[in-house]
Amino acid sequence: MGKTAPTIAKPVSNDVRLRRLYRTMLTIRRTEEALVGLLAEGLIPGFIHLSIGQEAIAAGVMDVLTPADTITSTHRGHGHAIAKGIRLDKFFAELLAKDAGACRGRGGSMHVADIAQGMLGANGIVAAGIPIALGSALAHQTLERDAVAVAFFGDGAMAEGLLHECLNLAKLWNLPVLFVCEDNGWGEFLPTAQQIVFTLDRLAAAHGIPHVPIDGNDVASVAQAAGEIVANIRSGGGPAILDCHTMRVGGHYEGDPQRGRDPGDLAKAAARDPLTIAAKDLSNAAVAKIETEVTADIAAAIAFARLAGEPGWDDAVASVYAADAA
Numbered sequence: 001m002g003k004t005a006p007t008i009a010k011p012v013s014n015d016v017r018l019r020r021l022y023r024t025m026l027t028i029r030r031t032e033e034a035l036v037g038l039l040a041e042g043l044i045p046g047f048i049h050l051s052i053g054q055e056a057i058a059a060g061v062m063d064v065l066t067p068a069d070t071i072t073s074t075h076r077g078h079g080h081a082i083a084k085g086i087r088l089d090k091f092f093a094e095l096l097a098k099d100a101g102a103c104r105g106r107g108g109s110m111h112v113a114d115i116a117q118g119m120l121g122a123n124g125i126v127a128a129g130i131p132i133a134l135g136s137a138l139a140h141q142t143l144e145r146d147a148v149a150v151a152f153f154g155d156g157a158m159a160e161g162l163l164h165e166c167l168n169l170a171k172l173w174n175l176p177v178l179f180v181c182e183d184n185g186w187g188e189f190l191p192t193a194q195q196i197v198f199t200l201d202r203l204a205a206a207h208g209i210p211h212v213p214i215d216g217n218d219v220a221s222v223a224q225a226a227g228e229i230v231a232n233i234r235s236g237g238g239p240a241i242l243d244c245h246t247m248r249v250g251g252h253y254e255g256d257p258q259r260g261r262d263p264g265d266l267a268k269a270a271a272r273d274p275l276t277i278a279a280k281d282l283s284n285a286a287v288a289k290i291e292t293e294v295t296a297d298i299a300a301a302i303a304f305a306r307l308a309g310e311p312g313w314d315d316a317v318a319s320v321y322a323a324d325a326a
């Protein structure tokens with residue numbers, strides 16, 4: 001494939017790296033907390049699905065990617081977009097359906113994309129981002145780009161044939177693609193253990209694809225494992241699966257009352273907060289500085305989005321219908 005030595009995205013000391021990872025996670029957390037308020041104000045059309053408690057996966061994986069690498073996401077995709085580098089003002093404007101949004105307000109929460117950053121899209125259809133990542137990986141390989149594609153998916157996507165088909169083709173064609181499962185134990189309102197009869201390690205083995213299980217709430221571990229796996233994929237090693245065990249803190253969607261969820265399960269999730277875990281290895285001063293900076297960045301982005309204009313009617317219609325030839 002004409003690949004050279006693996007590109008290490010951002011080599012720095014562990015402390016600098018952990019601060020960067022913490023900042024990314026905190027940006028995702030504070031952004032989603034702000035979205036809750038904006039939704040309650042009636043400013044966000046449709047549903048939002050929050051990734052609170054799962055931020056370490058987006059932050060850790062994206063930390064080892066380059067701008068040329070591509071990703072696809074899920075309905076729970078805010079964190080992936082942010083960690084891949086979408087501008088916050090364009091992100092909030094998109095969520096508020098404004099013309100200045102990353103997709104000119106047409107995509108919203110479940111379809112936010114930023115192609116220039118290699119973020120090929122969140123996706124409201126379970127598992128539908130996976131074949132898009134596969135196609136992107138095929139393009140990387142065909143055009144001999146030094147790039148990998150990453151498909152994020154939830155454990156609920158294991159029930160979808162698309163995942164099985166993509167694992168097959170990825171291995172058959174030795175594509176530079178990383179499959180990242182965000183296993184939070186839930187698919188909508190039912191534990192996935194009550195929905196799926198097999199496990200991801202066995203599915204991986206059936207396809208001859210390496211499967212790496214990891215604590216998805218420990219950002220340093222995620223970044224370390226992702227770094228090693230992505231380096232191997234970059235050097236032509238073929239597809240791999242990173243299986244991140246995590247916990248969904250909130251409901252399936254914002255506003256879901258979570259009936260039927262054991263309160264003990266929620267307490268367990270709170271005790272495994274990825275921000276708390278990472279903060280243990282940072283100084284209080286470093287944490288406070290990051291908090292101040294992130295808060296200011298988000299406030300500025302929200303102020304921009306509130307003031308941004310709505311898409312014009314004619315322009316919106318022109319994006320849907322062809323011009324009348326008559």
Ligand SMILES: Cc1ncc(C[n+]2csc(CCOP(=O)(O)OP(=O)(O)O)c2C)c(N)n1
Nearest residue numbers: 076124125126154155156157184186187188
């Ligand atoms: C093809 C398809 N089937 C069903 C749905 C309805 N649906 C939305 S989210 C979801 C569960 C997703 O679970 P998982 O993939 O584990 O992601 P999580 O919500 O846990 O992050 C389902 C079944 C859908 N959006 N698309």
Ligand SMILES: [Mg+2]
Nearest residue numbers: 154155156186
């Ligand atoms: Mg799930």
